[in-house]
Amino acid sequence: MFDELSNLHKKCFPNKPWSADDFRELKQSGCEIIMSENGFVVYRIVVDEAEIITIGVNPEKRRLGIASAIIGIIEKTTKSQGVKKIFLEVASTNTPAQKLYENSGFKVVGLRPKYYDGVDAILMSKDI
Numbered sequence: 188m189f190d191e192l193s194n195l196h197k198k199c200f201p202n203k204p205w206s207a208d209d210f211r212e213l214k215q216s217g218c219e220i221i222m223s224e225n226g227f228v229v230y231r232i233v234v235d236e237a238e239i240i241t242i243g244v245n246p247e248k249r250r251l252g253i254a255s256a257i258i259g260i261i262e263k264t265t266k267s268q269g270v271k272k273i274f275l276e277v278a279s280t281n282t283p284a285q286k287l288y289e290n291s292g293f294k295v296v297g298l299r300p301k302y303y304d305g306v307d308a309i310l311m312s313k314d315i
């Protein structure tokens with residue numbers, strides 16, 4: 188599973204690929220990982236909040252609703268575990284991801300200036 192995740196991550200984030208060991212460590216540190224053939228998400232739950240750490244879809248399979256479906260699964264799963272709010276950070280330059288989150292009902296709740304190598308991070312959240 189971790190090798191497949193690493194291969195898919197490399198397709199989604201060619202400039203910052205994560206290794207199989209990176210994913211193994213995330214899992215060992217308590218993160219949850221959901222992976223399908225063409226999409227994955229890493230998230231973690233802290234008490235009654237969940238944070239989406241990263242999400243990616245195979246470039247050849249985008250705009251088919253895969254990421255939206257994955258977010259729907261996280262909402263359903265975490266809600267049943269007592270989670271009340273999901274939050275995430277997204278680069279201000281990453282329009283596709285911002286649109287995805289807006290479409291999924293997330294609202295902008297803050298800004299972290301120059302968070303990613305000089306690029307602002309937009310903080311978004313959704314009550315579930």
Ligand SMILES: CC(C)(COP(=O)(O)OP(=O)(O)OC[C@H]1O[C@@H](n2cnc3c(N)ncnc32)[C@H](O)[C@@H]1OP(=O)(O)O)[C@@H](O)C(=O)NCCC(=O)NCCS
Pocket residue numbers: 199200241242243244245248249250251252253254255256276277278281282283284286287288290
């Ligand atoms: C962001 C990402 C996960 C979206 O995955 P996806 O499976 O294509 O998303 P969906 O098909 O579920 O799209 C849902 C909605 O998001 C919006 N959206 C998604 N990609 C978009 C794009 N390139 N441009 C504009 N809007 C976009 C649209 O509103 C879309 O609905 P529509 O297709 O009915 O118009 C994917 O583009 C990706 O892997 N990007 C690289 C990794 C990344 O940036 N991850 C996020 C890090 S915070």
